Amino acid sequence: DQQVKQNSPSLSVQEGRISILNCDYTNSMFDYFLWYKKYPAEGPTFLISISSIKDKNEDGRFTVFLNKSAKHLSLHIVPSQPGDSAVYFCAAKTDYGGSQGNLIFGKGTKLSVKP
Amino acid sequence: NAGVMQNPRHLVRRRGQEARLRCSPMKGHSHVYWYRQLPEEGLKFMVYLQKENIIDESGMPKERFSAEFPKEGPSILRIQQVVRGDSAAYFCASSPVGQGTMNTEAFFGQGTRLTVV
Numbered sequence: 001d002q003q004v005k006q007n008s009p010s011l012s013v014q015e016g017r018i019s020i021l022n023c024d025y026t027n028s029m030f031d032y033f034l035w036y037k038k039y040p041a042e043g044p045t046f047l048i049s050i051s052s053i054k055d056k057n058e059d060g061r062f063t064v065f066l067n068k069s070a071k072h073l074s075l076h077i078v079p080s081q082p083g084d085s086a087v088y089f090c091a092a093k094t095d096y097g098g099s100q101g102n103l104i105f106g107k108g109t110k111l112s113v114k115p
Numbered sequence: 116n117a118g119v120m121q122n123p124r125h126l127v128r129r130r131g132q133e134a135r136l137r138c139s140p141m142k143g144h145s146h147v148y149w150y151r152q153l154p155e156e157g158l159k160f161m162v163y164l165q166k167e168n169i170i171d172e173s174g175m176p177k178e179r180f181s182a183e184f185p186k187e188g189p190s191i192l193r194i195q196q197v198v199r200g201d202s203a204a205y206f207c208a209s210s211p212v213g214q215g216t217m218n219t220e221a222f223f224g225q226g227t228r229l230t231v232v
Contacts, residue, residue, distance in 0.1 A: 004157075006157075034220055036223075041225070041226075042225050042226075043119070043121075043206050043208075043223035043224050043225045043226050044158070044206070044223045045223070046220040046221075046222070049220060089157060089158065091158075102148065102160035102163055102171060102173070102174065103148075103150075103158075103160065103221070104160070105150075105157035105158040105159070106157050107155070107156055107157040108157055
């Protein structure tokens with residue numbers, strides 16, 4: 001049973017436009033959410049995160065929005081650049097229970113930004 | 116400041132052999148996490164270790180898989196008697212404190228791609 005879902009396996013966007021990547025979760029105990037970016041043959045690199053007590057976090061071209069009532073978060077990239085083309089993973093974690101040390105990842109969305 | 120170092124980058128093993136994957140965390144990091152990524156899947160948590168201690172191994176298969184993080188040296192993920200289904204990318208991550216105690220993102224290595232033939 002997938003606790004973190006990224007329902008769009010791929011997304012194609014024109015350079016300069018906005019990219020919106022979506023993520024849904026089922027576990028209401030998640031209290032921290034992260035986005036990672038991954039290029040082929042490399043490890044994931046941290047992009048941006050948000051605590052469950054916030055609904056928005058912004059860092060340069062990247063903004064993450066959290067809607068707790070809908071159990072939904074999204075990553076906005078504005079403006080999109082060709083170098084943003086990568087697989088984006090949504091991840092979540094909880095401070096409760098036995099598994100405090102692990103992140104739960106979605107399956108990823110492959111973003112292609114076309115020049 | 117070197118990042119998380121994993122070796123080897125690629126590992127080919129025949130069915131029944133043992134695979135040893137090594138991970139050196141970032142300098143100053145005492146917490147290590149191992150994840151596995153199967154083709155077309157997201158990363159799946161396997162095990163969380165501190166120096167000389169296994170904190171959470173809820174994601175480890177019950178048999179053939181083991182992990183350690185000794186006082187000296189890298190963390191080792193060991194897979195005995197490998198089968199074709201073990202073929203995957205194995206990623207190690209490290210953090211300065213436990214992810215359950217502080218909202219610190221983990222830094223990932225480049226991964227080891229294990230192919231079982």
